[in-house]
Amino acid sequence: MAAVYAQAVQTLIDELGRLPGIGPKSAQRITFHLLKLPTEDAERLANAIITAKARVRFCEQCFNVSEDELCSICADPRRDQTVLCVVEEARDIIAVERTGEFRGRYHVLMGAISPIDGVGPEQLKIRELLRRLGSDTVQEIILCTNPNVEGEATAMYLARLIKPLGLTVSRIASGLPVGGDLEYADELTLGRALEGRRIVD
Amino acid sequence: MSLYRDSGVVLRTYKLGESDRIVVILTLGHGKIRAVAKGVRKTKSRFGGRLEPLSNVSLLVYEGRELDTISQVETIDSLGPLYGDLDRLTQGLSLLEVVDRITPDREPVPHLHRMLVGALRSLESRPLPLVVPAFFWKLLAAEGVRPELDVCVRCGEADNLIAFDMNEGGVLCRTCRTGTPISAEALRLTRMILGGGMNAALDEPVTPATAEVRHLATEAMEHHLERRLRSVALYERL
Numbered sequence: 001m002a003a004v005y006a007q008a009v010q011t012l013i014d015e016l017g018r019l020p021g022i023g024p025k026s027a028q029r030i031t032f033h034l035l036k037l038p039t040e041d042a043e044r045l046a047n048a049i050i051t052a053k054a055r056v057r058f059c060e061q062c063f064n065v066s067e068d069e070l071c072s073i074c075a076d077p078r079r080d081q082t083v084l085c086v087v088e089e090a091r092d093i094i095a096v097e098r099t100g101e102f103r104g105r106y107h108v109l110m111g112a113i114s115p116i117d118g119v120g121p122e123q124l125k126i127r128e129l130l131r132r133l134g135s136d137t138v139q140e141i142i143l144c145t146n147p148n149v150e151g152e153a154t155a156m157y158l159a160r161l162i163k164p165l166g167l168t169v170s171r172i173a174s175g176l177p178v179g180g181d182l183e184y185a186d187e188l189t190l191g192r193a194l195e196g197r198r199i200v201d
Numbered sequence: 202m203s204l205y206r207d208s209g210v211v212l213r214t215y216k217l218g219e220s221d222r223i224v225v226i227l228t229l230g231h232g233k234i235r236a237v238a239k240g241v242r243k244t245k246s247r248f249g250g251r252l253e254p255l256s257n258v259s260l261l262v263y264e265g266r267e268l269d270t271i272s273q274v275e276t277i278d279s280l281g282p283l284y285g286d287l288d289r290l291t292q293g294l295s296l297l298e299v300v301d302r303i304t305p306d307r308e309p310v311p312h313l314h315r316m317l318v319g320a321l322r323s324l325e326s327r328p329l330p331l332v333v334p335a336f337f338w339k340l341l342a343a344e345g346v347r348p349e350l351d352v353c354v355r356c357g358e359a360d361n362l363i364a365f366d367m368n369e370g371g372v373l374c375r376t377c378r379t380g381t382p383i384s385a386e387a388l389r390l391t392r393m394i395l396g397g398g399m400n401a402a403l404d405e406p407v408t409p410a411t412a413e414v415r416h417l418a419t420e421a422m423e424h425h426l427e428r429r430l431r432s433v434a435l436y437e438r439l
Contacts, residue, residue: 021218115294115432116213116254116301149254149290156287177244186250187279 009035061132063108063125065090073105080104082139086129086158088112088146096144104142107132112150113157119150121157129158133165140168147174207231208259208277210317211252212301216242224252224271226260227300227317232308236262236269248274255283255293257318278318282325289328295432296320296336302426303344312343329403330411333433334418335394342395346370346425350392353377362388365417367424386410387417 005013009031017027034042058064059071066072073079073093083104087093093106109124132138141162145151159169175193176185185193209228217223220242227233241249251258251274261273283289300317304310320336323329341347349371352359358374365372366380372388373379383391387410393402394414405411419433 115291116298118431120431149284149294152284153287153290153294156285156290160287180245184247186248187276188253188284189250191279 058108062106063090063110063128064093064106081137083142084132084138084140085142085144087144088151088154092144092146102142104140109145109154112145112154114150114153124154126158126161130161133162133167138167140170143169143171147172203264204261204272205231205264206259206261208257209234209314210257210297210300210321211254212297213254214252222252223268225301226258227304227310227314228260229311229314230309232310233301233304233306234262234269235267235306236260236271237265238271238274251276254297255290255321257321278322278325283321286328289324291432292328292333293321293324295333295430296324298430298432299337299340299422299426302428303340313340316340316343323403327403330407331390331394331403331405331414334415335399335403337418337422338391338394339399341421341425344425347395348372348391348421350388350395367421381417381420383417384410384413387413390414391417 004010012034013024013027013031016022016030017024019027022030034045055067056065057067059066059074060069061074062071064071064073068075080103083102084107085096085102085104086107086109087096088109088111090108093108096102096106107125107129109126109129111119111124113119113121113124133141141158143155143158145154155171159171162169173192173196174189175196176182176189182190207228207230209226209231212225212227212233214225215223217237220240222238222241224236224238225233226236238248238252240246241252243249248271252271256276257278259275259277260271263270263272283293296317300313304313316336316339320332323332338348348365350362352372353362353374354366354369354371355373355377358376361375362372363375363382364378364380365383369380372383386408390402390405390410391414393399393405419430423430
């Protein structure tokens with residue numbers, strides 16, 4: 001088929017089409033929306049992408065996304081230096097931060113052990129985690145990986161590695177979501193919720 | 202488009218879009234299927250927890266053109282015991298990897314399904330070191346590449362069998378020897394596994410021969426699949 005659109009339009013459609021969750025049709029829709037926008041609005045978007053790409057990198061200590069050498073959490077002296085929360089991805093930090101329950105610092109593994117996909121402990125930031133434990137004032141590690149097979153394997157692997165260092169190693173609880181129905185809870189979740197029950201006072 | 206019931210073991214999952222997953226399941230009646238489980242990555246999902254790899258579930262599935270859609274799930278065997286133990290978990294995952302590689306899509310293989318469920322159940326109830334190697338050998342035999350263990354594959358000699366060669370597909374005697382050496386004890390265990398004495402072989406005390414049988418089984422499986430098994434590398438390192 002001959003090219004229907006001008007070259008510049010086609011390039012934009014192709015580039016947008018490579019974004020996650022955007023198919024050729026949505027790419028086309030967004031392209032035409034962008035073309036209708038005032039020039040300054042489109043430039044603002046373009047600049048936002050360029051600035052983010054240029055400025056954002058990984059925190060040297062915890063591998064969170066950051067604009068400086070250390071991310072805002074690692075650089076904050078008011079944060080509890082004794083507790084470290086280990087998460088899979090940087091976006092998990094945002095989820096934990098939203099709870100407002102945690103005042104310690106983080107460590108991002110950048111993935112989880114998944115033998116079937118060929119991701120082993122070497123591909124994760126585990127060596128860096130151990131180095132932090134060696135020099136830091138950390139006393140407790142909270143394993144905050146996803147409660148699925150990969151996350152669970154990662155948590156158990158880390159526990160086995162860290163326990164001998166004499167630190168407290170804890171795993172986040174799993175149980176029923178607030179607003180959920182007991183009737184529809186699966187056996188494993190409900191079983192774990194019972195196992196991790198607490199005394200009401 | 203129709204609705205069907207089946208039972209199966211979840212082999213692996215892929216993320217799909219924002220909150221869905223594609224689940225690969227070895228079912229009893231429909232072979233290996235790929236099905237979409239909608240919304241399972243959300244915390245309020247009604248069946249997300251049942252569709253983790255290793256779980257044996259009973260399913261209600263909408264048949265689609267390429268991907269099916271899962272509509273209901275009930276647990277048959279919970280993977281609870283495997284979930285809390287790193288060694289058993291990685292052993293279970295290595296069974297899944299092999300089965301996923303070996304089975305074709307949408308072709309019923311009830312004997313494989315039965316073997317997998319059996320092996321996972323024994324990992325749960327009696328996590329013995331020979332469960333995975335025994336499964337590998339049995340699977341190879343079911344695939345039609347059962348090794349020759351009784352006589353030398355080259356000259357037919359029945360004594361002094363001291364080597365095992367993957368390319369030859371069996372054991373070799375002292376004069377014809379090529380491949381890896383095999384001890385008399387490891388040979389005895391492998392014969393037991395393939396000769397109908399699997400349960401007795403599993404109950405044998407752990408000796409250096411156990412590790413030998415394990416290596417040999419992994420090597421034979423990798424030779425057959427013509428690729429490295431990633432999950433085995435992980436559990437052998439632990």
